[in-house]
Every structure is written in structure tokens, then in C-alpha cells.
Amino acid sequence: MDEQLIGTARENTNEFILNQLVDLYGDDLKRIAFLYVNDLAQCEDIIQEVFISCYKHLSSFRHESQYKTWLIRITINKCKDYQRKWSFRNLIYKPLMEPFIKTSHESTEKLYERSVGKNDVAQAISMLPAIYKDILILYYYQELTMEEISQVTKSKVNTVKSRLSRGRQYLKEILEREGTEHGSI
Structure with a gap:
């Protein structure tokens, strides 16, 4: 699937590629984030941050890995950032x-x-x-x-x-x- 996106990357705008990535991997990334933070609202905020970061750095993506691998790494890092926040550490898990x-x-x-x-x-x-x-x-x-x-x-x-x-x-x-x-x- 990533090969198709790489092919379209040269022909299309970053907005088009981002929309494709959201459609292809958005649900998977949301599941990963939810397993980390156990909060649906925060999970959605993290995924939004992931795709904002993706959009900002899309032109510098070196294609050394697949888009999915890259997005999963960003998601995990954003989840870890969230968990390091003071407010998360001091909340009772529900x-x-x-x-x-x-x-x-x-x-x-x-x-x-x-x-x-x-x-x-x-x-x-x-x-x-x-x-x-x-x-x-x-x-x-x-x-x-x-x-x-x-x-x-x-x-x-x-x-x-x-x-x-x-x-x-x-x-x-x-x-x-x-x-x-x-x-x-």
C-alpha cells in the first residue's frame, strides 16, 4: 500500500497524501493510542497531533521505512509524551x-x-x-x-x-x- 502512496507522492500534494494516510492508518493509530492512554478524548487529541506532525514533516520523509511504520513511531512518541505530563501521572486510572x-x-x-x-x-x-x-x-x-x-x-x-x-x-x-x-x- 505504501508503494502506491510513494508513487502518488511525486504527483500529488501533501494534503492528498495526508488524506490517504488518515484513511489508511487512522483507525490503527487510534487503537494504539487508546491502549496507551485509555482515554478516548485524549486518544483523539494525540492522533490529531500525530497527523499535524506528519503534515509538517511529510516533505522531509526519506522513505527509509513505510509510512505506516513512521506513523506508528510518531504515535508511540506522542503517547509517551502525554504519559510524561504531570497531569497524567496524577490522575487515577479509570x-x-x-x-x-x-x-x-x-x-x-x-x-x-x-x-x-x-x-x-x-x-x-x-x-x-x-x-x-x-x-x-x-x-x-x-x-x-x-x-x-x-x-x-x-x-x-x-x-x-x-x-x-x-x-x-x-x-x-x-x-x-x-x-x-x-x-x-
């Missing part, structure tokens, strides 16, 4: 509950359990150190390959593999600890 959409024959209780489980995992991921959080989000939520994650994080592939393994272990420990504190997982 996860957003997904709306209950009954699309199957599952009982309301099963839908509730599944929704709570997703929130528990998202909250546990948000508690991980950034080096593990990055890898888990990119691997499981963005379904990037080890090589792509290596490019985004500017790490060696073996480093990505070991961080993924350690991140899984830490995530498991957090979920088990939280499960025992609240009665069950």
Missing part, C-alpha cells in the same frame, strides 16, 4: 467500559465477563513498562511481524523476541495478581 452490543445468543452475563476481561487486559498492558507495552501492542493489536516491530522500535529482532516473551510473562503476573486481589481473573 478504564472505559465498552458498550454492550448483543450480536450473538450470548447471555448478558457472558457479554459482561468478556467486556470486563478485555478491560482487565488493557489495564494490565497499561501497567507494563514502555519497552514491553510497545512490543505487545504492536504484536497483538497491530499484528506486525517481528521485523516490522524491529523497525518501529529501532531494536534488533532478537531484542524484540525477548521483550515479547518477558512482556507476556509480566502481563500474566499482573493479571494473576489483579485476579487474586479482586477474587478471580
Whole structure:
């Protein structure tokens, strides 16, 4: 997909390319940002900042990586900037509950359990150190390959593999600890 954009980059304006990037990657970047900040409004602000930054630097993009990789890196950096802010560190984390959409024959209780489980995992991921959080989000939520994650994080592939393994272990420990504190997982 990026090859098509690179081809159009020479023929079209930055506005056209930006619109294409928003259409292609906006939802993926929003998911990444939400997993970092767990706040939909702030997530949308971050994505807006990402695309403003993208627009400002689009003409200097060197095509050493794909647009998607570049935008994911910008998104992660903006999320980390947000997390470093004083106001974020001093807020109490309150996860957003997904709306209950009954699309199957599952009982309301099963839908509730599944929704709570997703929130528990998202909250546990948000508690991980950034080096593990990055890898888990990119691997499981963005379904990037080890090589792509290596490019985004500017790490060696073996480093990505070991961080993924350690991140899984830490995530498991957090979920088990939280499960025992609240009665069950």
C-alpha cells in the first residue's frame, strides 16, 4: 500500500497524501493510542497531533521505512509524551467500559465477563513498562511481524523476541495478581 502512496507522492500534494494516510492508518493509530492512554478524548487529541506532525514533516520523509511504520513511531512518541505530563501521572486510572452490543445468543452475563476481561487486559498492558507495552501492542493489536516491530522500535529482532516473551510473562503476573486481589481473573 505504501508503494502506491510513494508513487502518488511525486504527483500529488501533501494534503492528498495526508488524506490517504488518515484513511489508511487512522483507525490503527487510534487503537494504539487508546491502549496507551485509555482515554478516548485524549486518544483523539494525540492522533490529531500525530497527523499535524506528519503534515509538517511529510516533505522531509526519506522513505527509509513505510509510512505506516513512521506513523506508528510518531504515535508511540506522542503517547509517551502525554504519559510524561504531570497531569497524567496524577490522575487515577479509570478504564472505559465498552458498550454492550448483543450480536450473538450470548447471555448478558457472558457479554459482561468478556467486556470486563478485555478491560482487565488493557489495564494490565497499561501497567507494563514502555519497552514491553510497545512490543505487545504492536504484536497483538497491530499484528506486525517481528521485523516490522524491529523497525518501529529501532531494536534488533532478537531484542524484540525477548521483550515479547518477558512482556507476556509480566502481563500474566499482573493479571494473576489483579485476579487474586479482586477474587478471580
